[in-house]
Amino acid sequence: MPLIDIRGLRYRYAGAADDALCDIDLAVEQGEFVAVVGANGSGKSTLARLLGGLARPAGAARAEVCGHDLCSDDGHLDVRRDVGVLFQNPDNQLVGATVEEDLAFGLENLALPSPEIARRVDEMLARFDLEPLRTREPHLLSGGQRQRTALAGVLAVPRRVLVLDEPTAMLDPAGRDEVLAAVRREADRGLTVVLVTQEMDEVLLADRVVALAGGRAVFEGPPAALFAERELLHELSLGLPPAAEVGLALMERGALAELTLTLDDLVAALQAGTP
Amino acid sequence: MRRRGAAVTELEPEGARPLSVCCEGVSFRYDEGATTIAALRGVDLTFAPGASVALLGPTGSGKSTLLQLLRGLLVPDEGRVLLDGLAAGEGDVEERRRRMGLVFQMPEMQLFAATCRDDVAFGPRQLGWSDGAVDEAATSALAAVGLPADRFGARHPYSLSGGEQRRLALAGVLAMRPGLLLLDEPFVSLDPASRRDLEAILRDLRTGGMGLVLATHDVDRAYALCESRVVLDEGVVVDAGPWRFGAGGEDVLLAHRLKPPFVVELWRRLGRGAAEAPPQLTAAAEALA
Amino acid sequence: MAGRGGVAVAVGGDGTCPGGGAAMRMAIAQYYARPSPIHRLDPRCKVVAVTALVVGLFLRSSFAALAVYGLAAAAGLLLSGVPLGWVARGLRPVVWLLVLTFVVQLVFAPGPAFYSLGPLHLSMRGLAIAGYLSLRLVVLVVASLLLTLTTPPIALTDALAWLSRPLRRLRVPTEELALMVTIALRFIPTLMQEIDTIMKAQRARGASFSRGGPLRRARALVPVLVPLFVLSFRRADELALAMEARCYLPGAPRTRLHPLQAHRRDAVVLVAVAALVVLAELI
Numbered sequence: 001m002p003l004i005d006i007r008g009l010r011y012r013y014a015g016a017a018d019d020a021l022c023d024i025d026l027a028v029e030q031g032e033f034v035a036v037v038g039a040n041g042s043g044k045s046t047l048a049r050l051l052g053g054l055a056r057p058a059g060a061a062r063a064e065v066c067g068h069d070l071c072s073d074d075g076h077l078d079v080r081r082d083v084g085v086l087f088q089n090p091d092n093q094l095v096g097a098t099v100e101e102d103l104a105f106g107l108e109n110l111a112l113p114s115p116e117i118a119r120r121v122d123e124m125l126a127r128f129d130l131e132p133l134r135t136r137e138p139h140l141l142s143g144g145q146r147q148r149t150a151l152a153g154v155l156a157v158p159r160r161v162l163v164l165d166e167p168t169a170m171l172d173p174a175g176r177d178e179v180l181a182a183v184r185r186e187a188d189r190g191l192t193v194v195l196v197t198q199e200m201d202e203v204l205l206a207d208r209v210v211a212l213a214g215g216r217a218v219f220e221g222p223p224a225a226l227f228a229e230r231e232l233l234h235e236l237s238l239g240l241p242p243a244a245e246v247g248l249a250l251m252e253r254g255a256l257a258e259l260t261l262t263l264d265d266l267v268a269a270l271q272a273g274t275p
Numbered sequence: 276m277r278r279r280g281a282a283v284t285e286l287e288p289e290g291a292r293p294l295s296v297c298c299e300g301v302s303f304r305y306d307e308g309a310t311t312i313a314a315l316r317g318v319d320l321t322f323a324p325g326a327s328v329a330l331l332g333p334t335g336s337g338k339s340t341l342l343q344l345l346r347g348l349l350v351p352d353e354g355r356v357l358l359d360g361l362a363a364g365e366g367d368v369e370e371r372r373r374r375m376g377l378v379f380q381m382p383e384m385q386l387f388a389a390t391c392r393d394d395v396a397f398g399p400r401q402l403g404w405s406d407g408a409v410d411e412a413a414t415s416a417l418a419a420v421g422l423p424a425d426r427f428g429a430r431h432p433y434s435l436s437g438g439e440q441r442r443l444a445l446a447g448v449l450a451m452r453p454g455l456l457l458l459d460e461p462f463v464s465l466d467p468a469s470r471r472d473l474e475a476i477l478r479d480l481r482t483g484g485m486g487l488v489l490a491t492h493d494v495d496r497a498y499a500l501c502e503s504r505v506v507l508d509e510g511v512v513v514d515a516g517p518w519r520f521g522a523g524g525e526d527v528l529l530a531h532r533l534k535p536p537f538v539v540e541l542w543r544r545l546g547r548g549a550a551e552a553p554p555q556l557t558a559a560a561e562a563l564a
Numbered sequence: 565m566a567g568r569g570g571v572a573v574a575v576g577g578d579g580t581c582p583g584g585g586a587a588m589r590m591a592i593a594q595y596y597a598r599p600s601p602i603h604r605l606d607p608r609c610k611v612v613a614v615t616a617l618v619v620g621l622f623l624r625s626s627f628a629a630l631a632v633y634g635l636a637a638a639a640g641l642l643l644s645g646v647p648l649g650w651v652a653r654g655l656r657p658v659v660w661l662l663v664l665t666f667v668v669q670l671v672f673a674p675g676p677a678f679y680s681l682g683p684l685h686l687s688m689r690g691l692a693i694a695g696y697l698s699l700r701l702v703v704l705v706v707a708s709l710l711l712t713l714t715t716p717p718i719a720l721t722d723a724l725a726w727l728s729r730p731l732r733r734l735r736v737p738t739e740e741l742a743l744m745v746t747i748a749l750r751f752i753p754t755l756m757q758e759i760d761t762i763m764k765a766q767r768a769r770g771a772s773f774s775r776g777g778p779l780r781r782a783r784a785l786v787p788v789l790v791p792l793f794v795l796s797f798r799r800a801d802e803l804a805l806a807m808e809a810r811c812y813l814p815g816a817p818r819t820r821l822h823p824l825q826a827h828r829r830d831a832v833v834l835v836a837v838a839a840l841v842v843l844a845e846l847i
Contacts, residue, residue: 039466039468040436040438040466040468049805052809054809077813080811081811084809085806085809087809091754091799093803095746095750095806095807097716097749100821101821104820104821105807105810105812106810106811107819107821108821109811110811111818111819113819114820114822118821121821137750138750139753139754142334150806153810154809154810169466173492174334174532175334237466237468239466240467242495242556246537246541246556246563249559249560249561250563253561255563255564263540266541267544267545270563271545346768348764348767377768379764379765384761384762384765385766385787385791387787387790397770397787398770401769401770401772402770447769451770
């Protein structure tokens with residue numbers, strides 16, 4: 001039984017002329033790492049919120065996440081316990097006056113006993129390398145530290161699925177590395193991850209990628225297969241690493257057969273092609 | 276590279292005159308609670324008229340502070356900033372200041388007017404220009420950023436997408452006809468397509484003769500847009516001058532946690548001589564094809 | 565109450581004043597962290613004690629009572645070990661009120677005068693009243709400083725939430741209000757930084773906030789206030805979503821990481837304060 005089992009999902013914002021999401025199928029097994037890509041307005045953020053039970057689908061043939069029915073009154077509230085969502089703006093997720101207060105927030109909401117909360121907070125501080133920042137106030141943290149704190153706060157409540165909505169979009173390169181490393185560590189520990197992103201190098205972290213355009217799924221498969229679809233890549237306006245940009249330009253001129261994603265790949269391909 | 280909107284309108288040379296900026300022994304400190312943070316220490320720099328300079332360095336190295344000092348929004352604790360050789364309070368230094376446009380990080384937060392045109396016109400109005408001049412400035416600035424006035428002029432700024440808002444904020448600064456544009460991390464928090472659009476706009480401005488000081492983490496875009504670079508680390512200028520490659524050049528970047536530009540690395544790996552690497556990725560592809 | 569290592573909640577921003585580098589410091593709910601007997605008291609006890617002190621001050625208008633309360637407040641401050649500089653800084657906002665009170669009472673109080681100038685006359689009685697009212701104001705401020713300097717804001721809101729629990733019977737959402745206050749306090753430094761940045765950005769576009777009369781200056785604030793409001797509304801939206809994603813439900817019971825724990829010493833303090841009030845009444 002897939003952890004996320006969705007068929008024919010539909011969503012429309014109040015007062016909108018068109019569906020934000022239409023006829024979406026998504027099946028994610030336990031432990032999988034799935035990336036969701038798409039241009040602005042493709043519906044990927046909407047999908048993230050629906051998966052987290054933060055909005056109710058307009059309709060679906062089936063919409064089950066961790067055994068909860070997203071379409072039902074209770075289901076979409078219950079699913080919030082099992083699915084954690086990390087958003088783009090690190091600052092607008094931190095409620096606590098200090099790092100440890102913020103980590104405790106989710107646990108407090110579940111009315112867990114105080115010693116249990118303290119134990120989990122200590123665990124998260126250690127796991128996300130936040131111990132030195134235990135009593136630091138949010139406005140004194142760097143972007144990467146804030147997002148790591150937000151991530152730790154989301155995962156302080158044990159989750160079965162982690163959904164991330166463009167978590168590094170507002171971070172500098174150092175912050176991006178910090179957060180992605182933390183996400184990768186959690187995925188390695190067996191967490192099921194759905195990463196919504198526009199950056200190609202983040203897509204590479206995933207086992208599988210789903211591409212959305214205009215609210216519909218237009219591709220599903222391994223990242224390598226997506227990168228073979230040049231037309232689609234243009235449409236999706238992904239952020240390409242330089243090696244890929246040069247690679248794509250060369251492919252357009254017929255000078256390269258396969259898309260390269262790293263400097264090493266590109267160099268190797270070019271040197272191989274030299275007669 | 277895609278280019279949205281109308282063709283670039285060359286900003287009037289009148290008013291958009293280049294100027295030289297010079298820092299002599301500039302230091303600046305912040306007080307944060309009980310501690311004092313030295314944001315900049317002993318900075319000596321010269322920006323020639325019309326030059327394009329990238330300001331590189333990790334977050335917290337003092338890039339934003341330096342830009343604000345150049346523009347005169349902050350006063351140095353030590354040293355001085357000279358504009359065309361004039362120090363603060365001397366001659367018509369205020370007029371020189373007005374010729375520098377500063378685009379802050381996340382500049383969308385400065386948008387406040389009811390229409391895009393009104394917001395862009397704010398700067399020129401504050402400068403006391405005539406209605407006709409204000410109108411003209413607003414129209415050409417909107418065109419320069421790919422948000423032509425006939426389509427976007429009457430729209431509410433907050434009805435624009437994130438990338439469009441950023442370009443609108445840039446237009447607000449361009450409308451004052453700066454001769455030198457200071458940009459603080461203009462590519463951060465922007466979707467990939469908008470980043471590409473913005474880079475194209477800046478390139479067009481460069482072609483038109485606009486001086487540029489670009490504070491950024493994006494070394495590749497810095498290399499593509501700027502002829503020289505200043506490396507800042509913990510408030511100290513570690514290196515300043517045209518891009519240098521080969522022995523010693525990249526080491527400076529690496530020593531301060533910066534990666535050399537991709538094309539430079541690529542050229543070196545292909546045995547083509549790092550100094551020959553063209554600034555833009557498309558040109559690189561051309562050369563390789 | 566479990567001791568918490570704290571950082572002083574003094575807010576800094578970068579300076580825009582000439583002379584450079586000067587911090588625009590605004591002290592909101594100033595807290596000075598130190599291990600001291602006063603700091604260790606349950607915040608609820610401190611709130612009740614200070615309230616009793618304040619009420620007692622107004623119950624009885626005599627120098628003797630004032631002396632009792634004044635000494636109690638001073639003793640509390642000494643025990644807390646908070647530097648006097650911080651106390652002085654807390655008194656600064658009321659200096660003008662103090663001076664005004666003193667002068668007005670001195671000059672307008674009825675009584676046999678030893679010096680007259682038209683409608684104004686100085687009398688011993690006036691001097692006494694002026695002195696009393698000013699001193700009382702000082703003791704009032706010192707007593708409340710005792711509370712805010714030794715109690716972290718979040719503990720304070722917890723205490724007030726607990727103490728106002730009876731209001732829940734009147735459908736007042738005390739828990740939710742307490743959380744709102746905590747979140748508002750947490751974002752004050754962020755807001756200050758944003759105001760500073762927006763003002764600088766508009767100044768870079770030629771705006772001036774120090775030119776012209778009050779009306780002109782008020783209008784000049786529009787380019788700062790509009791973006792600030794927009795930012796804040798967007799923040800509220802995103803924050804609410806993030807809170808829901810972390811299982812927050814208004815009205816649902818919540819526990820705390822650092823729950824309030826009363827000890828014997830809190831009861832002792834409350835008894836002592838009660839005795840103090842009685843003493844002040846009887847003197």
